[in-house]
Amino acid sequence: MDLNSILKRISPLWWLRERARRTLVGSIRHLASIRESRDLFGDLLRSHNTGSPAPELAASSQLQAPYPELRRHRREDRICLRSDVVFVTGRFRSGSTLLWNLFRHLPACTSYYEPFNERRWFDPRTRGSHVDASHLNVSDYWAEYSGLEALGKDFSADWKFQHLYMPAHAWNPAMQRYIETMIERAPGRPVLQFNEVDLRLPWLRARFPHAKILHIYRHPRDQWCSTLGHNLKSSTGHTLREFEEVDGFYLLSWGRDLRRYFPFLTLDERSHPYELFYQIWKLSYLFGRLYADVSVSFENIVATPEPTLRKLFSSLGVTDCEVGKLLPLVSPVALGKWRSYAADDWFEAIEERVDQTFQDYVSVSAAGGPAIGHSAVTPPASLAFEEAQVSRAGPKRGFIGAI
Numbered sequence: 001m002d003l004n005s006i007l008k009r010i011s012p013l014w015w016l017r018e019r020a021r022r023t024l025v026g027s028i029r030h031l032a033s034i035r036e037s038r039d040l041f042g043d044l045l046r047s048h049n050t051g052s053p054a055p056e057l058a059a060s061s062q063l064q065a066p067y068p069e070l071r072r073h074r075r076e077d078r079i080c081l082r083s084d085v086v087f088v089t090g091r092f093r094s095g096s097t098l099l100w101n102l103f104r105h106l107p108a109c110t111s112y113y114e115p116f117n118e119r120r121w122f123d124p125r126t127r128g129s130h131v132d133a134s135h136l137n138v139s140d141y142w143a144e145y146s147g148l149e150a151l152g153k154d155f156s157a158d159w160k161f162q163h164l165y166m167p168a169h170a171w172n173p174a175m176q177r178y179i180e181t182m183i184e185r186a187p188g189r190p191v192l193q194f195n196e197v198d199l200r201l202p203w204l205r206a207r208f209p210h211a212k213i214l215h216i217y218r219h220p221r222d223q224w225c226s227t228l229g230h231n232l233k234s235s236t237g238h239t240l241r242e243f244e245e246v247d248g249f250y251l252l253s254w255g256r257d258l259r260r261y262f263p264f265l266t267l268d269e270r271s272h273p274y275e276l277f278y279q280i281w282k283l284s285y286l287f288g289r290l291y292a293d294v295s296v297s298f299e300n301i302v303a304t305p306e307p308t309l310r311k312l313f314s315s316l317g318v319t320d321c322e323v324g325k326l327l328p329l330v331s332p333v334a335l336g337k338w339r340s341y342a343a344d345d346w347f348e349a350i351e352e353r354v355d356q357t358f359q360d361y362v363s364v365s366a367a368g369g370p371a372i373g374h375s376a377v378t379p380p381a382s383l384a385f386e387e388a389q390v391s392r393a394g395p396k397r398g399f400i401g402a403i
Helices: 003-009 011-033 035-047 055-061 096-104 149-153 173-185 198-207 220-228 240-246 251-258 273-291 298-303 305-315 323-329 344-368
Strands: 086-089 109-113 189-194 212-217 294-297
Touching: 086 096, 086 198, 096 109, 096 189, 096 212, 096 298, 096 323, 149 173, 173 189, 198 212, 198 273, 212 273, 212 298, 220 273, 240 251, 240 273, 251 273, 273 344, 294 298, 294 305, 298 305, 305 323
Parallel strands: 086 189, 086 212, 109 189, 212 294
Antiparallel strands: none
16 A cells, blocks of 8 residues: 555545645745746756757858948957867876876977866965875976966856866857967967866867867776875775765766766765766766867877877877977886776676666667767767777867877
């Protein structure tokens, strides 16, 4: 016997239930009738990129204005249309800082470190002086931001934690102005290194169509261990709930935000945090391979730095560099540290479960259109470490591929 059947047998309780129900529904209807409530709900939907722009707007660029005073020629010198810009994208502990530091040592480049970092590098009052000891050959992160205090009027700390997925049609003029300001003020070639834009690459590609995008990835098992550092609290037996107190790279906050767009992400408090980590790693890798001009593995840079860097810079059109002088910046890194954390079959069990979840979600959603990231791009057949070339979305230019 269900709860309703029980309540119906007890008249006073049933009457109270019905009265409470009518009162609640009436309150909701009243709130829905208030203009401020509708505006608030509409703003919430827009902030999560749930709506698509009206298709009719695309015709505005094709129609000639009916009056001569209204006719304008499109400016071709807009900052967002520059072709000398390089965006570096990669997850935390993927080797993105190494790439930033390599570009930093090129005299013709201005290399900005993590523009969305909550330390606000442009503000001497908030950036502090701490430098991560694991970032070898780095003395500071903020020299390139000197004199850029004006960035503060557009900066938002929410960029690091909210709306981490942005489709091409997403509307965020403050973020675009913030990026354009750094590009405009950069002496020489602007290079911006991000850890928060892998799943915003559709938007970045749409807003800066001629920029080069460089994507770096790392073996997920080693990358997971690198995020832990020397913290021994996260063992193979710990749960997502226990991990929250030692979560140094925003895994749970990212998972909560991204689950609004990717409902298959695992936030079960009883699961191991590596499951969520690997899910986000797969999304990051997929978006990087689909939208970047060049994808490079951290392992290749460390194992064969000279040929890898020569090919990388050549692919990006960076010709004014002496690779030999950069090699001392690439320090030896022991690979395969994950073996001291857990056995291969422990990782494999989690990864197989995640891989199957991805396949199930894509197959179920296929009838309604592209599933992962709502991209119009067909994902590669496999997300293993193959070097197969993958077509990407964006301007009709050749995909340079993985290195």
